[in-house]
Amino acid sequence: MQENNNNDPAPAFSPGFASKSVEEKLLRLGMTSEVDLLLHLPLRYEDETHIYPINDVVDGKTVQVEGVITHTEIMCRPRRQLVCQVTDGSGTLHIRFLNFYGSQVKTLAVNKRLRILGEARNGFFGAEMVHPTYRIVQEGEPLAQALTPVYPTTAGLSQKVLRKLIDQMLSQGEPHEFFAETLPDTLRTALQLAGFKDSVMLLHQPPPDVPSDSLQARTHPAWQRIKFDELLSQQLSMRLHYKQRRSHSAPVLVSKSKLTQALLASLAFKLTNAQQKTLAEVSHDLALPHPMQRLLQGDVGSGKTVVAALAALQVIENDFQAAIMAPTEILAEQHFNKLSAWLAPLGVTVVWLSGNQKKKTKTIALAEIASGEAMLAIGTHALFQEQVTFKQLGLAIIDEQHRFGVHQRLELCLKGNIDGAVPHQLMMSATPIPRTLSMSYYADLDVSVIDELPPGRTPVVTKLIAANRRDEIITRIHEACRTGKQAYWVCPLIEESETLQLKTANETFESLSELLPEVTIGLIHGRLPATEKSAIMESFKQGETQLLVATTVIEVGVDVPNASLMVIEHAERMGLSQLHQLRGRVGRGSDASVCILMYQMPLSEIARKRLKIIFKHTDGFEIARQDLNLRGPGEFLGARQSGVPMLRFADIEQNVDLLELAQSVADEILSKHPQLAQQHLQRWLGKKKTYLRV
Numbered sequence: 001m002q003e004n005n006n007n008d009p010a011p012a013f014s015p016g017f018a019s020k021s022v023e024e025k026l027l028r029l030g031m032t033s034e035v036d037l038l039l040h041l042p043l044r045y046e047d048e049t050h051i052y053p054i055n056d057v058v059d060g061k062t063v064q065v066e067g068v069i070t071h072t073e074i075m076c077r078p079r080r081q082l083v084c085q086v087t088d089g090s091g092t093l094h095i096r097f098l099n100f101y102g103s104q105v106k107t108l109a110v111n112k113r114l115r116i117l118g119e120a121r122n123g124f125f126g127a128e129m130v131h132p133t134y135r136i137v138q139e140g141e142p143l144a145q146a147l148t149p150v151y152p153t154t155a156g157l158s159q160k161v162l163r164k165l166i167d168q169m170l171s172q173g174e175p176h177e178f179f180a181e182t183l184p185d186t187l188r189t190a191l192q193l194a195g196f197k198d199s200v201m202l203l204h205q206p207p208p209d210v211p212s213d214s215l216q217a218r219t220h221p222a223w224q225r226i227k228f229d230e231l232l233s234q235q236l237s238m239r240l241h242y243k244q245r246r247s248h249s250a251p252v253l254v255s256k257s258k259l260t261q262a263l264l265a266s267l268a269f270k271l272t273n274a275q276q277k278t279l280a281e282v283s284h285d286l287a288l289p290h291p292m293q294r295l296l297q298g299d300v301g302s303g304k305t306v307v308a309a310l311a312a313l314q315v316i317e318n319d320f321q322a323a324i325m326a327p328t329e330i331l332a333e334q335h336f337n338k339l340s341a342w343l344a345p346l347g348v349t350v351v352w353l354s355g356n357q358k359k360k361t362k363t364i365a366l367a368e369i370a371s372g373e374a375m376l377a378i379g380t381h382a383l384f385q386e387q388v389t390f391k392q393l394g395l396a397i398i399d400e401q402h403r404f405g406v407h408q409r410l411e412l413c414l415k416g417n418i419d420g421a422v423p424h425q426l427m428m429s430a431t432p433i434p435r436t437l438s439m440s441y442y443a444d445l446d447v448s449v450i451d452e453l454p455p456g457r458t459p460v461v462t463k464l465i466a467a468n469r470r471d472e473i474i475t476r477i478h479e480a481c482r483t484g485k486q487a488y489w490v491c492p493l494i495e496e497s498e499t500l501q502l503k504t505a506n507e508t509f510e511s512l513s514e515l516l517p518e519v520t521i522g523l524i525h526g527r528l529p530a531t532e533k534s535a536i537m538e539s540f541k542q543g544e545t546q547l548l549v550a551t552t553v554i555e556v557g558v559d560v561p562n563a564s565l566m567v568i569e570h571a572e573r574m575g576l577s578q579l580h581q582l583r584g585r586v587g588r589g590s591d592a593s594v595c596i597l598m599y600q601m602p603l604s605e606i607a608r609k610r611l612k613i614i615f616k617h618t619d620g621f622e623i624a625r626q627d628l629n630l631r632g633p634g635e636f637l638g639a640r641q642s643g644v645p646m647l648r649f650a651d652i653e654q655n656v657d658l659l660e661l662a663q664s665v666a667d668e669i670l671s672k673h674p675q676l677a678q679q680h681l682q683r684w685l686g687k688k689k690t691y692l693r694v
Helices: 020-028 034-039 102-107 159-170 185-190 196-204 212-216 221-246 259-266 273-286 304-317 329-346 359-371 406-414 435-440 467-482 505-515 530-541 576-583 605-616 620-631 633-641 656-672 674-685
Strands: 044-046 062-075 081-087 092-097 113-119 121-123 126-130 133-136 148-150 293-298 321-325 350-353 376-379 393-399 424-429 446-450 460-466 486-490 521-524 547-550 563-568 593-599
Touching: 034 159, 034 196, 044 212, 062 092, 092 113, 113 126, 148 159, 159 196, 185 656, 196 221, 221 435, 221 656, 221 674, 259 304, 259 329, 273 293, 273 304, 273 424, 273 446, 293 304, 304 321, 304 329, 304 393, 304 424, 321 329, 329 350, 329 376, 329 530, 350 359, 435 620, 435 656, 460 467, 460 605, 467 486, 467 505, 467 563, 467 593, 505 521, 505 547, 521 530, 563 576, 576 593, 576 605, 576 620, 593 605, 605 620, 656 674
Parallel strands: 092 126, 293 424, 293 446, 321 376, 321 393, 350 376, 393 424, 460 593, 486 547, 486 563, 521 547, 563 593
Antiparallel strands: 044 148, 062 081, 062 113, 081 092, 113 133, 121 126
């Protein structure tokens, strides 16, 4: 398979194009050659094509005026500032500079004519502008013929220099092949899209008659073309990766229905329709001669683990091994305990591998994996360490896949490379992926969705309670434990931090132990030894511990049906995905469950929005969609983002119509116009490389 190759020579600026220091600053902005400047599009525009009479300026509007300075003064009250009066015959405008240099006082002398651009507002002495941009002009000096672009920049690189460099590129007549059209004419006409060259020229140098609102809002047809092209480049990239992976070979693992049917017969529950549908999709992929790359997503508690277990059994029936990798020891051990209970009676050997195992135990596990005696290996990051060797790995299952980086997923898959064949891969996520994100950043994967919960699950009631009502919450915990129920109390930090004055798990454990002496309380966090964590969780599962004080280490995978009350302290500090995952630790039995989100005032605007969303919604897909709107895709995607082209101009939620268009034509362009597809990718992605195996 294709390796990530960083040996390609980096594009360079032409000799003499710009000074070395300017080139360094352009590199900081991600521009590696001068043609990159043409796709360095404006953030906004300033209108210097009109002069407004001072008497007509409107409060809050950014306008350009021209007038003569009639008075200049340094005032010291209420603070030191430079104030100038400017008149144009229709009225007087005050311009104020709170930070100024001595040279400005000389420049802004009486009788100088200024052209001033800024936001007008009503001040104490009438119309004023604070820190406007200005320049000295002669009477009758020509106005700009186009709106003035304002570009994203970096320290030390002025707008003036950027504009000059970009104008230099635009004025070359037919510069490079950069302006070549990469959409077939018939397709562009059918999609009613503007030409590429016309769009780029207009966005850099918009004439005065172009509606400025459509430029600022990025709804102008020129912006629509740029956004479409960017989304298309992403679709082409993802589809190429998808096709390239399907060109490689993988073991053909047909369903023999022996072990799988035995497990289904032994379970105390029946699969939901959604579980049966996703299992059929996974089973079909395993029987194909190219590697499966499937993402299995489902809300908290939807039953992904049993689908993964049945997929592993289909592999084992074909005399291949399967591996399940989880991001935390607690989750990995939960999988090991659950799957051992299901599969050991069927004669399947399941081994556990973690970084904290004793040397002797680990040596035995490694030997069983290498010999093939271990049919299913379950573990953490330890599974892809150098000393781990599989006899023949047929399926790698990665739980909570977004918690692993591209390199880590790749390393596990390399363990199964036998005679050029690679293992199938099933990624699981309980953090649902919004539809638009799946269409764009996950377009290189096949996606299965478990969109229903098993019967008997009761909805979790969510309550928002301020921290000053802590005593009421403790009373509620006491009542729940007294009646035989169990509860979680989640804290965000393990020990005191000077920067985040939050309650800590240790402190909370001590205070609750004093306040609730008759309640058996346990404490678990990430710094405890693995054996101690395991013992604490087992005690809680068995009902011996009534209240478990924990950090977010219990965020995923913990399944204790008798726990029906969850308290999350400082909920305002946590993300939506984390809150939803934690809430999913209760409501796993038949009893009514409650999740109390305790928050500290005052709340920031973003925290208020998060808490409102988690309070109103229990559907993980809707929560994820709103989370995407709040955070944007870069933060939402996390570790997957190694090499995946991020979007600069398009917004996948606001431009879903363009995304659907790009998705619908990507395969056609790749198959019928491969040369244009390559030119398009070169324009938008250049030398950027992505990992095609994960």
